[in-house]
Amino acid sequence: MPELPEVETVRRGLGVHLGGRRVVGVRGRPVQLRRPLDPEHLGQRVTGRRCLGIRRRGKYLLLDFEGGVLLGHLGMTGRFARCESGAPPAPHTHLVLELDDASELHFVDPRRFGFLTWLGEHGEATDPALAKLGLEPLGEDLVLALPELVRGRRAPIKALLLDQRLVAGIGNIYATEALWRAGIRPGRPGGRIARRRLEALAGAIRAVLAEAIEQGGTTLRDFARPDGGSGYFAIHLDAYGRQGEPCRRCESPLAHTVIAGRTTAWCRHCQR
DNA sequence: CCAGTATCCTGCAGGC
DNA sequence: TGCCTGCAGGATACTG
Numbered sequence: 001m002p003e004l005p006e007v008e009t010v011r012r013g014l015g016v017h018l019g020g021r022r023v024v025g026v027r028g029r030p031v032q033l034r035r036p037l038d039p040e041h042l043g044q045r046v047t048g049r050r051c052l053g054i055r056r057r058g059k060y061l062l063l064d065f066e067g068g069v070l071l072g073h074l075g076m077t078g079r080f081a082r083c084e085s086g087a088p089p090a091p092h093t094h095l096v097l098e099l100d101d102a103s104e105l106h107f108v109d110p111r112r113f114g115f116l117t118w119l120g121e122h123g124e125a126t127d128p129a130l131a132k133l134g135l136e137p138l139g140e141d142l143v144l145a146l147p148e149l150v151r152g153r154r155a156p157i158k159a160l161l162l163d164q165r166l167v168a169g170i171g172n173i174y175a176t177e178a179l180w181r182a183g184i185r186p187g188r189p190g191g192r193i194a195r196r197r198l199e200a201l202a203g204a205i206r207a208v209l210a211e212a213i214e215q216g217g218t219t220l221r222d223f224a225r226p227d228g229g230s231g232y233f234a235i236h237l238d239a240y241g242r243q244g245e246p247c248r249r250c251e252s253p254l255a256h257t258v259i260a261g262r263t264t265a266w267c268r269h270c271q272r
Numbered sequence: 273c274c275a276g277t278a279t280c281c282t283g284c285a286g287g288c
Numbered sequence: 289t290g291c292c293t294g295c296a297g298g299a300t301a302c303t304g
Binding site for chain 3 (some may be wrong): 001003034059073074075076077095111112113129162164171172237261263
């Protein structure tokens with residue numbers, strides 16, 4: 001569920017709680033996450049170092065420390081929780097960073113699709129996942145770039161939007177929403193969409209991501225509640241999860257198909 | 273190179 | 289009430 005806006009919200013929350021703090025200890029047991037997590041090894045690298053700030057790239061979080069970067073991904077169910085020192089960890093807590101203000105940052109991830117990895121001084125430039133990421137939908141001119149990115153491609157436009165090598169940060173929810181807003185059928189081959197309509201799609205992507213980030217900002221106070229509140233939020237959704245319900249433009253019931261292995265709700269009437 | 277599918281994992285909803 | 293099945297999906301390995 002965490003897509004670009006949710007990750008951006010987490011980034012801001014981490015900035016408040018972790019930024020400027022020094023790690024004084026690391027706890028956890030080895031566990032197979034998306035990448036293997038070895039808390040003892042990680043502790044040797046990060047203990048004693050101060051967090052200088054947090055960046056985001058696509059759905060990845062880059063926690064800048066003195067002398068290295070801690071790379072994180074939330075997967076489907078990953079979250080960070082700020083806890084008082086010594087507080088009992090929630091189930092599926094895989095890593096605890098003990099901080100110099102008598103607080104702890106817990107990394108919790110029931111489905112283990114996320115990860116935390118120490119990249120070291122120069123790892124950021126060579127990490128294979130980061131290297132493959134496409135452009136930032138909010139940071140560069142997506143309107144100009146999107147038509148070039150999908151030119152000649154026969155895959156469904158929705159599959160292309162989900163491909164992090166083209167555009168980084170879009171997931172199933174915001175791909176579904178942007179296509180509904182732009183009036184484009186999710187299964188339409190990307191290379192067979194008129195330039196003007198792709199430009200409209202790019203605008204819809206930017207708008208829906210920006211609105212979601214704004215929404216997240218208002219719920220930032222909920223960040224990292226140890227009781228399970230994750231800082232995620234439900235923005236106003238027009239299409240995602242609304243199959244069978246009336247389209248908010250034309251009232252006809254939304255259809256439901258699977259594209260790139262993901263459920264997709266869309267309007268047969270006004271998405272062409 | 274491109275497109276499509278299987279896989280990892282747990283929690284939860286729905287059916288019977 | 290309780291068990292079972294299927295679904296949720298981000299990234300990537302794999303197949304054709």
